[in-house]
Amino acid sequence: MMKRLNNINSVYVVAVILVIALYLMYTHFNNNSAFFYGFAQNKEMEINYNRDVLVEKVFVTPGQKVKKGDLLLIVQDASIPAKIKELKLKKEAISVDSHRETETIRNKIKELKFEKEKKLSEIDRQINELENKIEVNKSLYEGLKSLSFDSGQYVRRSRLQLDYLTAMRKRINDNYTQEIRFQDKLLEATGKPSNIKTEIIDAEIEHYEKEKENLKIYAPMDGLIGNVLCKKGEYVSAFKSFMDFYQTNPTLVKGYVHESLLLRVKAGNKLWVSSSMHPSHRVLGVVTGLGSRIVEIPERLRKIPEVKSYGREVLVKIPFENKFLQKEKVMLMTVDE
DSSP states (O other), X not given: OHHHHHHHHHHHHHHHHXXXXXXXXXXXXXXXXXXXXXXXXXXXXXXOOSSOEEEEEEOOOTTOEEOTTOEEEEEEOTHHHHHXXXXXHHHHHHHHHHHHHHXXXXXXXXXXXXXXXXXXHHHHHHHHHHHHHHHHHHHHHHTOTTSOOOHHHHHHHHHHHHHHHHXXXXXXXXXXXXXXXXXXXXXXXXXXXXXHHHHHHHHHHHHHHHHHHTTEEEOSSSEEEEEEOOOTTOEEOTTOOSEEEEEEEEEEEEEEEEGGGGGGOOTTOEEEEEESSOTTOEEEEEEXXXXXXXXXXXXXXXXXXXXXXXXXXXXXXXXXXXXXXXXXXXXXXXOOO
């Protein structure tokens, strides 16, 4: 019985010694350095797209390490193939219209040439007939000198008629030649507007083809895949996250400084940041932000987890080169100047 009492007394003694040691340590930190806990955070971003898309294939899984430029997933924008098809049909329609217009002008030129030849042939026939008639009558009149007949007057009338037909022939020829020349110029210019239109359409098609290439989503930097929030065959709204993405190493620490130490930590202060489990893993950080209100410190970050305590949120930037893990508990301590 005495032995049991001695054992109990020994336990109490050890407990008292530990409490005293903790108190002295706590007092030491309070008197010399501000000391509090936080946890390391990797820089987090969301991988998303600026349009509604259909997920075609996902190449990564949660927790997977990736390198910058690794293919994460392929998505489809259903509107792009439809737009490309519409533009190609529009281009084809322009080509058909241009061909139809060209054929119309060519047919018009053929008709003008045919009419020109027909009318000139008819006038040429009349001119030939008149010339032959003049020659025949001239020879007849020369053999009838004994008759009182003014052959010169007849010849003059015939010559006037011949001059009229010749002038008409020239006018018809000039009119048709001018109209045919105009149609030739119109034919030459017909393809130019359609060429401009098709060039514009080709540029639009090229733009959308590049947009299709952009639907391959790549890793923006070396990092870790967090939650994958989509799957093959799923429609995802514009700007909705496909997955969470983290930098490989933590670059930020979020801590909570006890309200009794508020004046010991200010923006711009340097803090030692060390692993709570591996104190040798230590880097020098800089306070970049402070919370605007007093909040309850999370249980995991309290010096005595069972006792509620309150403090101010502190954000500390740390170098990228460090050995901390995502969400690892770390200890923060002010640097003595």
